[in-house]
Amino acid sequence: xxxxxxxxxxxGRLPLLxxxxxxxxxxxxxxxxxxxxxxxxxYQEQAENNRIRSVKLRPPRGIIYxxxxxxxxxxxxxxxxxxxxxxxxxxDAAIEKLSAIVKxxxxxxxxxxxxxxxxxxxxxxxxIQEEAPxxxxxxxxxxxxxxxxxxxxxxxxxxxxxAGLASHQLGYIGKVTPAQRKREQxxxxxxxxxxxxxxxxxxxxxxxxGRRMIQVNAAGRKVKDLGIEEPKPGMxxxxxxxxxxxxxxxxxxxxxxxxxxxxxxxxxxxxxxxxHPTYDPNLFPRGISPKDWKRLMNEPTHxxxxxxxxxxxxxxxxxxxxxxxxxLESGVINPDEKVTCRGSLKSGxxxxxxxxxxxxxxxxxxxxxxxxxxxxxxxMGARIGFDRxxxxxxxxxxxxxxxxxLPDEKQGLVPTTxxxxxxxxxxxxxxxxxxxxxxxxxxxxxxxxxxxxxxxVANGGHFYRPMLLKQTRNRETGEVNVFSSNHxxxxxxxxxxxxxxxDALAGVVAEPGGTGQRAATPFATVAGKTGTSQVIAxxxxxxxxxxxxxxxAWFVAYAPVDKPKIAVAVLVEHGGQGGAAAAPVAKKxxxxxxxxxxxxxxx
Amino acid sequence: MLTRRWFANxxxxxxxxxxxxxLIGLAAVYSATYTSRGPGPLxxxxxxxxxxxxxxxxxxxxxxxxxxGRYAYVLYALSLVLLFLVMVMGKTGMGAQRWLAVGPFAFxxxxxxxxxxxxxxxxxxxEDPKQGGYELKDLAIPGLMVLVPLVLVLRQPDLGTAIMxxxxxxxxxxxxxxxxxxxxxxxxxxxxxxxxxxxxxxxxxxxxxxxxxxxxxxxxxxIDPSSDPLGxxxxxxQSKIAVGSGxxxxxxxxxxxxxxxxxxxxxxxxxxxxVISEEHGFLGSAFVIILYLVLLLxxxxxxxxxxxxxxxxxxxxxxxxxxxxxxxxVGMTVGLVPVVGVPLPLVSYGGTSIITTFLALGIxxxxxxxxxxxxx
Numbered sequence: 001x002x003x004x005x006x007x008x009x010x011x012g013r014l015p016l017l018x019x020x021x022x023x024x025x026x027x028x029x030x031x032x033x034x035x036x037x038x039x040x041x042x043y044q045e046q047a048e049n050n051r052i053r054s055v056k057l058r059p060p061r062g063i064i065y066x067x068x069x070x071x072x073x074x075x076x077x078x079x080x081x082x083x084x085x086x087x088x089x090x091x092d093a094a095i096e097k098l099s100a101i102v103k104x105x106x107x108x109x110x111x112x113x114x115x116x117x118x119x120x121x122x123x124x125x126x127x128i129q130e131e132a133p134x135x136x137x138x139x140x141x142x143x144x145x146x147x148x149x150x151x152x153x154x155x156x157x158x159x160x161x162x163a164g165l166a167s168h169q170l171g172y173i174g175k176v177t178p179a180q181r182k183r184e185q186x187x188x189x190x191x192x193x194x195x196x197x198x199x200x201x202x203x204x205x206x207x208x209x210g211r212r213m214i215q216v217n218a219a220g221r222k223v224k225d226l227g228i229e230e231p232k233p234g235m236x237x238x239x240x241x242x243x244x245x246x247x248x249x250x251x252x253x254x255x256x257x258x259x260x261x262x263x264x265x266x267x268x269x270x271x272x273x274x275x276h277p278t279y280d281p282n283l284f285p286r287g288i289s290p291k292d293w294k295r296l297m298n299e300p301t302h303x304x305x306x307x308x309x310x311x312x313x314x315x316x317x318x319x320x321x322x323x324x325x326x327x328l329e330s331g332v333i334n335p336d337e338k339v340t341c342r343g344s345l346k347s348g349x350x351x352x353x354x355x356x357x358x359x360x361x362x363x364x365x366x367x368x369x370x371x372x373x374x375x376x377x378x379x380m381g382a383r384i385g386f387d388r389x390x391x392x393x394x395x396x397x398x399x400x401x402x403x404x405x406l407p408d409e410k411q412g413l414v415p416t417t418x419x420x421x422x423x424x425x426x427x428x429x430x431x432x433x434x435x436x437x438x439x440x441x442x443x444x445x446x447x448x449x450x451x452x453x454x455x456x457v458a459n460g461g462h463f464y465r466p467m468l469l470k471q472t473r474n475r476e477t478g479e480v481n482v483f484s485s486n487h488x489x490x491x492x493x494x495x496x497x498x499x500x501x502x503d504a505l506a507g508v509v510a511e512p513g514g515t516g517q518r519a520a521t522p523f524a525t526v527a528g529k530t531g532t533s534q535v536i537a538x539x540x541x542x543x544x545x546x547x548x549x550x551x552x553a554w555f556v557a558y559a560p561v562d563k564p565k566i567a568v569a570v571l572v573e574h575g576g577q578g579g580a581a582a583a584p585v586a587k588k589x590x591x592x593x594x595x596x597x598x599x600x601x602x603x
Numbered sequence: 604m605l606t607r608r609w610f611a612n613x614x615x616x617x618x619x620x621x622x623x624x625x626l627i628g629l630a631a632v633y634s635a636t637y638t639s640r641g642p643g644p645l646x647x648x649x650x651x652x653x654x655x656x657x658x659x660x661x662x663x664x665x666x667x668x669x670x671x672g673r674y675a676y677v678l679y680a681l682s683l684v685l686l687f688l689v690m691v692m693g694k695t696g697m698g699a700q701r702w703l704a705v706g707p708f709a710f711x712x713x714x715x716x717x718x719x720x721x722x723x724x725x726x727x728x729x730e731d732p733k734q735g736g737y738e739l740k741d742l743a744i745p746g747l748m749v750l751v752p753l754v755l756v757l758r759q760p761d762l763g764t765a766i767m768x769x770x771x772x773x774x775x776x777x778x779x780x781x782x783x784x785x786x787x788x789x790x791x792x793x794x795x796x797x798x799x800x801x802x803x804x805x806x807x808x809x810x811x812x813x814x815x816x817x818x819x820x821x822x823x824x825x826i827d828p829s830s831d832p833l834g835x836x837x838x839x840x841q842s843k844i845a846v847g848s849g850x851x852x853x854x855x856x857x858x859x860x861x862x863x864x865x866x867x868x869x870x871x872x873x874x875x876x877x878v879i880s881e882e883h884g885f886l887g888s889a890f891v892i893i894l895y896l897v898l899l900l901x902x903x904x905x906x907x908x909x910x911x912x913x914x915x916x917x918x919x920x921x922x923x924x925x926x927x928x929x930x931x932x933v934g935m936t937v938g939l940v941p942v943v944g945v946p947l948p949l950v951s952y953g954g955t956s957i958i959t960t961f962l963a964l965g966i967x968x969x970x971x972x973x974x975x976x977x978x979x
Contacts, residue, residue, distance in 0.1 A: 007915035009732075011907050013778055017919060018903045020774075024930040025896050029889060031937045035847040036885040043847025047860055 053123055053216050058190070059207030060156045062234030064170060064197065066243040067269075067470055072170060075156040079137045082125035085113060087216075088149035098150050101143060102129055102136050125151055130287070158191070158198075158285045164278030166246050168306035169239075169406060169468060171196020172284035191285055196306075197239070197468060200405050204472055207234035235472040240269035248592035249274040252585040258553075258572040259307035259447040262589050265455035265558060265567040267485035268464025270404070272589060273448075275307040309404055312412040312444035313571060316531030316578065317372045317515075318556050319393070319439025321457060321501060323381055324369055326392040328497035332384045335365040335500055341375035345434070352378055352434050355532065369504035372515045372530060374438050381437020382430060389437060390416045395491045396453045397463065398445055403488070404466035412449060415442035440534055451569035454529075454556035456491065457501065458564035463489035505529055506561045509583075519557055519583040523594035528557030528586060530578030550574040555582035559590045566593045613664065614971045620898045621660070621949065621964055625653050625957075627891060628875065628950030634857045635871040635878045636952075645871060645952055652954045656961030663965025664972060671966055672726045672913050679723035679748070685712035686755040711955040713764040714946075716752045717771065718959050721924050722966075723748055724772060725916035728779035732912060736782040739789075745776065762818055763943030767927060774923035779916060838874070843938045846880040846888070853884030871952040873944050876936045891950075895929050905971040914970045921963045 035043065064073045081102055088094035099106040109128055116126045128150075129136065140150055158173050174194040192206065193199035210231030215224040249260035249272045262272040277299075283292050296304055305311060327333030343359035345352045354360065354374040360367070368376035381389065393399065399414035415436060417428035435441040445453075448466060456463070465486040472481045505527035508516040515530040531554030553575030558564040568586045575581030629649055636643035663671070689703055689712050703710045727745050728737075749772045756765045800807050811819065845861035854860065859881035870878050880888040899922055906918035925948050932947040934940035946956040 007909055007912045009780055010778055010912060010915045010919065011909075013780065014903055014907050014915075014919065017774070017778060017906075017923065018900060021896070021899045021903065021922070021926045024926065025892055025899075027939070028892055028930065028933050028937065031934075031939055032846070032880065032885055032888050032892070035843065035937055036850050036880065036888070039847050040850035040885075043844050044850060046844045047848035 053214050055212045055214060057210040057212055057228075057231040058155065059209055059231035060233045061158065061173070061191075061207065062205040062236045062472075062475070064205075065236065065238045066241050066246070067238060067271075068242065069238065070243050072160070072162065072166060072239070072241075072243070074159045074161055076159045078131040078155055078157045080127050080153045080155055081129045081132045081136065081140055082127045082151050082153045083109065083113070084123055084125050084149045084151060086123055086149070091149075094147065094149050098128065098140075098147055101139050101147065102132065104129060125153060127153070130155075131157065158281075160281045163280045163282060165250060166241060166274065167196075167278045167281050168275045168308065169196050169241070169273050170281060171198040171200075172281035173198050174284045175287055194284065196406060197237075199407060201237055201469065204237060205234040208232040233475045236475055237472050238470045239468050240264075240271065240470045241273070241468070242271050242593070244596070245589055245593050246272040246274060248272070248588045249585070250276065250278075252588040253572070256572050256575060256581075257301050257307070258570070258575065258582075258585075259311070260568065260570050260585060260589060261308050261447050261451035262566055262568045262593065263451055263455055263466060265458040265462075265564050266464075268455075268467045269470065269485065270466050270468050271566060271593060273308050273468075275305065277301050277303040279303040306406065306408075307571070307573075308447045309402075309406055309409045310446070312410050312446045313552050313554075313573075314441065314443050314533040315398075315439040315445040315450060316533035316552070316554050317374075317439055318450060318453075318529045318531035318554050318578075319437075319443060319445075320369060320372065320377050321453070321505070321529055321556075322393050322396060322398075323377050323384070323389055323437050324365070324501050324504070325396075325493065325497055326389045327380045327384050328365075328500055329392075329494040330384060330388060333365055333380050338362045338364050339368070339373075339376045339379050341373050343375075345375045345378045347430055347434065350431055352431070365500065366504050366507065367513070369501070369529075370507040370511055370514045372508075377438050378434040381433050384437075386428070386433040386436055387416050387418075390414050393443075396456050398443070398449055398453065402448050402452050402466050404448055405468055409448070410446055412446055413442060413444040439531060447569045447571045450554065450556050450571070451567055454558055454569060455564075455567035456493075457498065457505070458527075458558035458567050460495075460498065461491040461493045462487060463491065502527060502561070509557070515579040516555060516557070516583045518579060519555065519587045519590070521559075521587050521591050521594075523591045524559040525561040526557050526559040526587070526590060527561045528555055528583065530555055530583060532576070532578045535574065550576050553578040553581035555579070555586045557583075557586045557590065559594065566590060609972075612972055614901075614968055617898070617901050617968060617971065620894060620901070621961075622657075624891070624894050624898065624949045625656070627879065627894075628947070629653060630856070631875050631878045631882075631950065632871050632952050634859070634882060635875060637857055648954070649952050649957070652957040655954075656957045659958055660961040660965035660968070663962055664969045666969075668914060668917060668966060668969045668973065671722065671969070672729070672917065675719075675722040675726040678719040682712060682716040682719035683751060683755065685710075686716055686752055688712070690755065690758055709954075711953070713752075713756050713759065713761055714953075714955040714959045716756065717764065717768055717924060718921075718963050720749065720752055720768060721771060721775065721920040721963075722917060724775045724779075725913065725920045728775070729911070729913035729916050733780070736780040737776070737785065738782055739785045742776065742781070742785070745772070760815055760818070761944075762814075763931075763945045766943060767924075767931065767945055770927050770931075771920070771924045774927070775916065775920045778919045778923070838869070838942050839935075839938050842874050842877045842936045845874075845877040846937055849881040849884040849888070851885045853880075853882050853887055856882055858882060869944075872946060873932065873942075873951060874936055875951045876933050876947050879950075880936070892933070895925075899926050899929075901971075902967055905967055905974070908974040909970055910974065914973070918967055918970045921967050924963065925960070 060075050063071050063075065065071050083098065085091055095106050095109050099109055112126055112128055120126065137152055140147060140152055160167070160170065171193060172195050173191045176190050176192050193202035198205065208231060210229040212228045213226040214222045215226055216222055245262055249262065253260060253274060253276045257276055260272060260274040261270065263270050279296055324333065328335070340362045341354050341360040343354050343357050355372065359375070360371055360373040363371065363373050363376050393414045399412055401409050401411050420426065420428050420432065420442070432441060436443055452466065465488050467483065467485060469483055471483060473479070506525065508514040508530065509519050509526045509528050516528045519526050519528050533552045533554060535549055535551055551574070553572040555570045555578050556568065558567040568589050570582040570585045572581045572585065632649045633642055633646045636645040685703065703712060724745055727748065733741055749768065753765050753768050756768060800810055841861060845859065848861065859878060861877070861881050876888070879891060902918060902922035906915045906922065909915040909918055928945055928948045931940050931943065931945050935942050946953055948960040949957065
C-alpha cells in the first residue's frame with residue numbers, strides 16, 4: 001500500500017462537505033418554499049394567464065423569374081380554415097358547429113385531426129379547408145366566439161401563371177412528405193418543392209420561418225401581441241431561360257409530343273427547355289386530387305416526364321456528325337473520295353437501305369452529310385469501325401450525364417462491341433456497324449445531350465455544365481449573387497475536320513438538296529443536321545406508317561454560323577422526317593432568339 | 604466473491620434510495636412526454652436507460668474499488684479521446700457539438716468525462732499525499748488534468764459542463780487538502796482576472812465575443828430576465844411560473860398546465876424538476892430534495908468510513924459531483940442560477956447521464972460495502 005495511506009486528514013474535512021451539502025440544499029428548500037408557498041398564488045395566477053402561444057409565420061417563397069426579370073411563378077395570398085383542438089373544450093360540439101358553417105362532413109374533420117395527431121405538436125393548427133372561399137372565411141371570422149378553436153390562417157400559395165409553360169423545369173410544390181418532415185424538421189402543412197427547380201433550389205426559395213408570440217384567452221383568441229420574429233422571405237431566383245424563346249419553342253411544338261433544348265454554346269446557359277405534353281403545376285400546391293394524379297400517371301403520353309432530359313431516343317442521322325468527325329480525324333474519310341449510292345447497300349444476304357429510294361448517285365463527303373446519304377455512312381462506318389466511332393460519341397458527351405441541375409437525368413447509351421457481347425451474348429455483326437453508324441440500332445440519346453453535342457461542334461469542344469440558375473436576389477437586402485458558367489471540360493477536336501463538318505452543316509440548311517432547308521431564316525445563318533430515328537426497324541415496302549409507328553424527328557442546329565450564339569436540339573416523337581417536322585421548330589426558336597439577340601439582364 | 608454474505612452486506616438502504624429517486628424521475632418523464640396517443644417513446648427509452656443503469660451499478664460493485672482506481676487514468680484518457688472525437692465528428696444539436704453517434708444512439712462524452720475526471724483526480728491525490736496540504740506547485744499536474752477536458756468541453760461549446768468540471772474539481776482539491784495560502788493566492792489571482800475581464804474593455808469584449816450568441820443571451824437574461832421574455836429569459840420565467848404555480852400540493856400527475864402545454868421547453872431533460880414541482884407542489888419537490896439530501900449525506904458517511912485515502916477521495920468526489928449537479932440544476936429551475944443546461948442526476952431524461960450517474964453510485968456503494976473489509 002501507499003505510504004501515509006491514512007484517510008484521517010481527508011475525513012477530517014468531510015464534515016465541511018456535509019455542511020456544504022446541507023447548506024446548498026437548504027437554500028433550494030427555502031427557495032422552493034418561497035416560490036411555491038409564499039408566492040404560490042401569484043404564480044398560480046401567472047400560469048392561469050399564461051396562455052402564450054407561438055404562432056409560426058411562414059415566409060413567402062422566392063419568386064422564379066426568367067432571365068429578363070419576368071416572373072414565371074407567383075405567390076398568392078390565400079386563407080385556410082384550421083382548427084386547434086386544444087382550444088375547444090368540447091371538441092365534438094366544436095366539430096359539429098364548424099362542419100355546419102363550412103359545410104364539411106364532420107367525419108372529414110375528424111379524419112384530418114386523426115391524421116395529424118401523430119405528427120403535430122400541441123397547439124399546432126390543423127387545416128380543415130385550404131384556400132377557403134371568401135364567404136366561408138368571413139363566416140368563420142364573424143362567428144369566432146361560437147367556434148372555439150377555429151382559426152383563419154393566411155398562407156402564400158404558389159401560382160404558375162403560364163400553367164404548363166416550362167412546367168418540367170419549374171416543377172411544383174406540395175405538402176412535405178413524412179420523410180422530409182423528419183429530415184428537415186419542417187412543420188406540418190409546409191409546402192416544399194417536390195419536383196424540378198422548385199425541388200432542386202428549395203433551400204434558396206423557402207426562406208426562414210418566423211414566429212409571433214401572442215397571449216390568448218381560454219378560447220384561444222388573441223388578447224395581446226407580445227413580440228414578433230419576422231420571417232425571412234426566400235431568395236428570388238433568375239433563370240437563364242428566356243420566356244420568349246421558351247414560348248416560341250412550346251408553340252412550335254404545339255400539341256405534338258417532344259422536346260426542345262436551346263442553350264448558349266458559349267456558357268451552357270439554357271435559354272429554353274421544353275417538354276411536351278406539359279402538365280399544370282397549379283394542380284399540386286393544394287395537394288393534387290387522387291383523380292388528377294391518376295389521370296397524369298395513366299396518360300399514355302406521360303406528361304410528367306421531362307422528355308428533354310429523361311427520355312432517350314436513337315439519334316438517327318444527327319449521329320452522322322459524330323461518324324464524320326471520327327472518319328475525318330482518323331483519316332479514314334477522304335473528303336474528295338466519292339461513294340456511289342444506289343439506294344441500298346448489300347452485305348451478305350441483307351440489304352441496307354438509304355432513306356432516298358432512288359439513291360444519291362456518286363457523293364463526296366460534303367454532299368453525303370448535306371443530303372444525309374445513308375449508304376455513304378454505312379460504307380465509312382464499316383471502314384472506321386464502330387468502337388472508334390463510339391469513342392468519339394463518348395468524347396462528345398453521349399452516354400454520360402450533362403449535369404443539368406434537374407432531377408433524374410438519363411444518361412442514354414453508346415454501344416460498343418464489348419457491350420453487345422456482355423449484354424446479349426451475341427457478337428457484333430457488320431450490320432450493327434452499319435445501322436449504328438447512321439444513328440439507329442442501340443444508340444440512345446436524350447435531347448439535352450443532342451443539344452450539348454451540337455453546342456460542342458459550335459464552340460469547338462468546350463463543355464459547359466448546362467445551367468439554369470443565372471442569379472439569386474435577396475428580397476430584403478437587394479443583394480444579388482450572379483452565378484458564372486461552369487466550364488467543365490475541353491475535348492480536342494481536329495480543327496480541319498471540324499471545319500469540314502461545320503461547312504456541311506451550314507450546307508444542310510443553305511444548299512439545294514440539303515435536308516434541313518426548312519430551318520433557314522432571314523434572321524441568321526443556320527447550321528444544322530436532321531435526324532429521323534426509326535421506331536420500326538425495317539419498313540414494309542409501300543406501307544405508310546401511322547401514329548405510334550412513325551419515326552421520331554430530330555433536328556440539331558446552331559446559329560449564326562460564323563459566331564454561334566445559340567445551339568438548339570429538337571425532338572418530335574413520331575413526327576416523321578426530321579427535316580419536315582423538327583427543322584421548322586428549330587427555326588422558330590432561333591428566330592425568336594435572334595430578334596432580341598442581346599438579352600439584357602435585369603438586376 | 605458473490606457469496607450470500609457479500610450480498611447481505613450490500614447497503615440496501617442506499618440502493619432503495621437510489622431506486623426511489625430514479626422512479627420519481629421516470630414518472631416525471633412519463634408525464635412530460637405523454638402524448639394524446641399514450642406514453643411517448645422517450646418514456647420507454649428512459650425505462651431502458653434506467654434498467655441498464657441499474658445493471659451497470661451492480662456490476663460496478665463487484666470489483667474491488669482499488670481496481671477501479673487502477674483504471675482511473677485509462678478511463679480518463681478514454682474520455683479525452685471521446686471528447687476529441689466529438690470535436691472531429693460529433694453530431695450537432697442546439698448549436699453545439701456534444702453527441703457521438705453510436706449506431707442509433709447518441710452518446711454524450713462530456714457526461715462521461717465528469718466521472719472519469721473525478722476518479723482520476725481521486726487517484727492522483729490518493730497516491731500523492733502531502734503533509735499539511737498541497738501547495739500551488741503540487742497542483743500543476745492535477746490542474747492540467749482538469750484543463751484538458753475543460754478546454755475540449757468549452758470548444759463544443761458546453762459552458763454548463765465546463766463549469767461543472769471546474770466546480771467539482773475544486774471541491775475535490777479542497778477535500779484532498781490545500782494550504783490556506785494557496786487558496787488565498789488562487790482567490791486573488793481569480794479576482795485579478797475577473798477584474799481584468801470586467802474593467803479592461805478590450806479583454807472583456809474579446810471574451811464576450813468568444814461566447815456563442817445563445818450563451819450571451821442566457822447570461823444577459825439571468826442578469827435581467829425581463830430583457831428578453833420571449834427568448835432565453837423565457838425558459839427561466841416559464842420554469843419559475845411552473846414551480847410557483849404548483850403551490851403546496853401541486854396540480855396533480857399529468858395535470859401541470861405549464862409542462863403539459865409545452866410552455867416549458869426541454870421539460871423532460873434539463874427542466875424535469877419543474878414538472879415535478881408543478882405537478883406535486885412543495886410537498887413533492889421538497890420530498891425529492893430530502894431524498895437527495897439523505898443520499899448525499901450517506902455518501903459523505905461512506906467517505907468517512909472508508910479505509911484509505913483512495914476510498915475517501917473517490918466517495919467524496921462522487922458525492923461532490925452529484926451534489927453540485929443537483930444544486931445547479933434545481934437552482935436553474937427555480938431561478939437561482941443561470942440556465943446552463945446540466946441534467947438532474949437520476950431524473951433528467953438522457954442515456955449517458957443516467958448510466959454515468961448509476962456507475963458513479965455503483966462505485967460509491969462499492970466503497971461502502973467494503974468499509975469493514977481488510978485489504979492487506
